[in-house]
Amino acid sequence: MTRRTRIALFLAGAAGFAVLLGFGVAGLSPFGHYPGPYGKVISRVEPSERHVTNVVAAVVFDYRGLDTMGEELILFCSVMGVALLLRETREHAAEHVRDPVESDALRAVGLAAVPAVVVLALYLIAHGYLTPGGGFQGGVVAASGLLLVWLAGEWRTLRSAGPQTLVDPAEAAGAAGFVAVGVGTLVAGGAFLENLLPLGTLGKLTSGGTIAIVNWLAGLEVAAAFVLLFIEFQTEVQVERQKDRAE
Amino acid sequence: MSYLPYALAVWLLLVGLLGIVISRNLIHLVICVTIVQSATYVLLLAIGYTSHGTAPIFADIPQTRKTVDPVVQALTLTDIVVSVTVAALLLALALKAHDRAGTLDPAELTEMRG
Numbered sequence: 249m250t251r252r253t254r255i256a257l258f259l260a261g262a263a264g265f266a267v268l269l270g271f272g273v274a275g276l277s278p279f280g281h282y283p284g285p286y287g288k289v290i291s292r293v294e295p296s297e298r299h300v301t302n303v304v305a306a307v308v309f310d311y312r313g314l315d316t317m318g319e320e321l322i323l324f325c326s327v328m329g330v331a332l333l334l335r336e337t338r339e340h341a342a343e344h345v346r347d348p349v350e351s352d353a354l355r356a357v358g359l360a361a362v363p364a365v366v367v368l369a370l371y372l373i374a375h376g377y378l379t380p381g382g383g384f385q386g387g388v389v390a391a392s393g394l395l396l397v398w399l400a401g402e403w404r405t406l407r408s409a410g411p412q413t414l415v416d417p418a419e420a421a422g423a424a425g426f427v428a429v430g431v432g433t434l435v436a437g438g439a440f441l442e443n444l445l446p447l448g449t450l451g452k453l454t455s456g457g458t459i460a461i462v463n464w465l466a467g468l469e470v471a472a473a474f475v476l477l478f479i480e481f482q483t484e485v486q487v488e489r490q491k492d493r494a495e
Numbered sequence: 496m497s498y499l500p501y502a503l504a505v506w507l508l509l510v511g512l513l514g515i516v517i518s519r520n521l522i523h524l525v526i527c528v529t530i531v532q533s534a535t536y537v538l539l540l541a542i543g544y545t546s547h548g549t550a551p552i553f554a555d556i557p558q559t560r561k562t563v564d565p566v567v568q569a570l571t572l573t574d575i576v577v578s579v580t581v582a583a584l585l586l587a588l589a590l591k592a593h594d595r596a597g598t599l600d601p602a603e604l605t606e607m608r609g
Contacts, residue, residue: 251517251602258516262509269505278497280546287543287564291551294565295558303551303562307569319573326580333587379554384576451554470576477583484590 299447300456305377308384309462313441316462317426320469324423327473331416334480349401358400365393373467377456383463387470394475403486407479415476422469429462500541507534521589521599525582532578536571543567 249257277283290311291303300306308316349355369390376382398406430441438444445457454460507530514527543564549556551565593599 255517258513262512266505266509269508273498273501273505276498276501276542279500279541280497280544282543282545282548282564284542284564286566287545287551287562290565291562292558295553301552301554303553303565304568304572307565308572312566312569316569316573319577322577323580326577326584329584330580330587333584333591380550380552382572384572388576473580477580480587481583 295450298443298456298459299450300377300459301451302377302379302382305382305463306456306459308382309377309459309466310441310443310456313430313462316466317430317441320423320426320466323469323473324419327419327476330477330480334484349399355400358396362393362396362400365396366390369393369467369471373464374453376463376467377459378451378453383466383468384470387467388474390467390471391474391478395478398478398482403482406482412479415472415479418468419472419476422465422467422472425465426462426469429458429465433458500537500544504534504538504541507531507537519600519602521592521601522586524601525585525589528585529578529582532574536574539567539571 282288290307294303294306294311295301298306298310300310369386371386372381372389373383373386376386394406433442433444434440436444441458441462443457443459445461447457448455456463511527511531511534514530515524518524518527543566545561545563548561548563551562551568553560589599592604596604598604
């Protein structure tokens, strides 16, 4: 098929699709007039049912916990796929790479920012079910803390700060822990991922029962996943540069 | 005005699909896939929004306050993280395709080699 017929075919299909979409959108209730009962009901009953002030976190880690577990496993598989594709046989080449940072300003500000970013990440995860935040958001921030290590220092420092022997098990532990909590609730006689632990007082760090545990596991998983991605892609770049320099 | 956010979602979806169809570069293709995916975030959040509703987080507001739908927010939240990692997987595939074939143009990647 030539490019021109392909585009013509798409435009014809897209026009029909757009009409259907427009028809569907016209059937939605106008913006700002939320129709469904679910959001209203869950916002009302959640604080007394699960004792957690962040309703979004309660939905992610409890009411829709099984769905989140599925998403965690997609995340796990994608990251493993990246590792499988990129690791192959380049490990020896990666050991000799050097890329010292020339700028003192970058080094100073970068290093000063690392602890602040890591503390922010831990706060976001720890208070995830009380205030805005959670394992997913905090995990990404924690991983960017490690990226700052690379910006401020050297690529080799990043590799030693997040070695494969640490990142890979952390990634696996996050995913496996989520499933283990679910299996644990089954063993304890509940439904899969049912919240069987004491729920504590509304608005306290000890509230939420299994929500707190699953939230930390998600944080671990996401942080490890992003660190792994940074390192794999960065290694690829560095090895490539090293080859260019050698030529 | 009241349908504008939905129109934005539809536009993102269609423009992303157009990008996928006419793409001549695998990196560009991956970006288009993430744009299509971002249409779902806009649509979900727009459906869940209620006028004068606040965030469904009762840390410092009375529990009687009107809030937006937390369910669609939860869906969007997990979806964003997953879409980033899936994009990373696709980029890694593009990298390997470039290593093997020496090109990023999908039209030139006609031959599948085992």
